[in-house]
Amino acid sequence: MEDVVKIPNVDRDERIGSAFNHLFQVIQHTDKYNVGNLFWDFSDTSFFHPFFLAPLVIYKQSCKRSIECTNKPSRVVGYLDLVHFDDPLSIKECDDFKAVLESYMSKTYIPVCRFDLCKSNIDDLQTILQRVIKSQSKADYRITTPLSHLLGELIDNINEHSYGKHGYIFSQYFKKENCINLVIADDGITIFGSYVRSGKYLDEINNNEVEALKLANEGKSTKNLPGAENRGYGISSSKKMLVDGLHGSFFMLSGGAFHRYDSNGASFIKLPDSINWNGTIILMKIPVNVPVDFDYSKYTK
Amino acid sequence: MDKKLKISELISTDIRSRANAEIIRAELDGVKDDVILDFAGVTFVSRSFTDELYNVMCEHKNIKLDNTSDFVKSMIDTVTQGRNTKRTFSEEKSEIKEFDDMNSLSLFLATI
Known part of the structure; x- marks a missing residue:
């Protein structure tokens, strides 16, 4: 069984509440799927608000689930590596x-x-x-x-x-x-x-x-x-x-x-x-x- | 003869963690003579560290402070004053909002 959580694009100009809203949605969806393989799909992303990005990295570390990040657009791959998204x-x-x-x-x-x-x-x-x-x-x-x-x-x-x-x-x-x-x-x-x-x-x-x-x-x-x-x-x-x-x-x-x-x-x-x-x-x-x-x-x- | 501890060498010139006071406490263990804590070169002390230093000074009455900068002196005075007056807590007046579902939380978050 596979489940996919879409990672939204959260621009830095978005309202602060919006960054938290997106974060909570991702946490809720990820926690809901607790069996099988889980994928975070980055295909919609082009920018990450810092108050969305950092909690996402930390959440990924602490949720003790294996999450595979897929469909990272080339424009964000470099940035995610630079901020140590995966590790x-x-x-x-x-x-x-x-x-x-x-x-x-x-x-x-x-x-x-x-x-x-x-x-x-x-x-x-x-x-x-x-x-x-x-x-x-x-x-x-x-x-x-x-x-x-x-x-x-x-x-x-x-x-x-x-x-x-x-x-x-x-x-x-x-x-x-x-x-x-x-x-x-x-x-x-x-x-x-x-x-x-x-x-x-x-x-x-x-x-x-x-x-x-x-x-x-x-x-x-x-x-x-x-x-x-x-x-x-x-x-x-x-x-x-x-x-x-x-x-x-x-x-x-x-x-x-x-x-x-x-x-x-x-x-x-x-x-x-x-x-x-x-x-x-x-x-x-x-x-x-x-x-x-x-x-x-x-x-x- | 007085024992002198150079705090900048013993700990740092920039002292943040409360736990740093344990280094001074360990140095004072069993010392009966007067001890001078020399703060020359120390540029920052946190309130937490200073609060724990105050505890150390209460345990060891033979401590004197030397070469404290205006900043360090002011922090020590603030903590000393705080420890000798009744603390008044500022009550958080903002109300608690409870959300049982994601939709109502999202509507609220859209307002901030």
Whole structure:
């Protein structure tokens, strides 16, 4: 038995909701066909929005199914190879990943990279990724500290809370929009799973994945010290800094829950039961030009 | 004699992960003398790392900080202030939307 899922063309000019809509359709269709051979048919594709492409690569890795990609038009074959669509660039502790990543200095993207969580090289990896992203976008020097904050807090979060094996990162700079599209993901137990594992806030969550996502965004941590509320700043401060301070956009998908926060509003969404994301993924649109009135210290308090 | 730890050599000049504080904790294990953490050359410390450093400083009262840049000092002050005042959580006011089928979700996603 064979099943075919059509991969849509998702242009970078499409509305952001459209990219997620296409992604959810592909996930739903792929999850539905759980026997026999599965094919992703790329014949309609000519461009991939980064917020469609990166989750698609990561989903393909985590869904534990053998998916054969067919009918890739010649115009996209090269690009898919460059971004490591079929096999993310593996960053191992012993690898000379600095040299590998520095070769992307003059490009506009960093391919989908997979790194081991809880390894000692994670700060070095971030430092080099940040240097490459800044070089690619010729970013305002004032983006340095907020970018360090976003990478540092969000990667530390997945390291501390996801209980996953791998983290993923992808970046694509668009000159026309003058913004960096940055995707950070893990293959862990989801935010809901993290609260369940800790046994904390279970009454407030009430067995609901969206309530868990909302609590995490409010800064309720599973790892506070006894008698202290010292943790849980990572997601909430990063999101506010990005959207309120830098005028960017923030999206988050964890298990069956989705969150969006941008200049047009915020919403927490319970996805249909037929859609489930293995782990947590954060997608950010980061404007390269920092507003004159941006004050980093406002977002660390 | 005071023990001095050069943080830029011990960890990095760009310190992000909370787990980096464990390196300092391990260095302080069993040390009874005063210890100076020398932050010369350190350009960035994350809030998470600084929070864990605060815990280390609570465990070891014999620590002094030296050569902290304005940025590092400001982060330490922010964390210290946060740890000594009651935290107020900003409640997420946006409503939860529940979608039971793909069609209604698609209609919503078309609006964002």
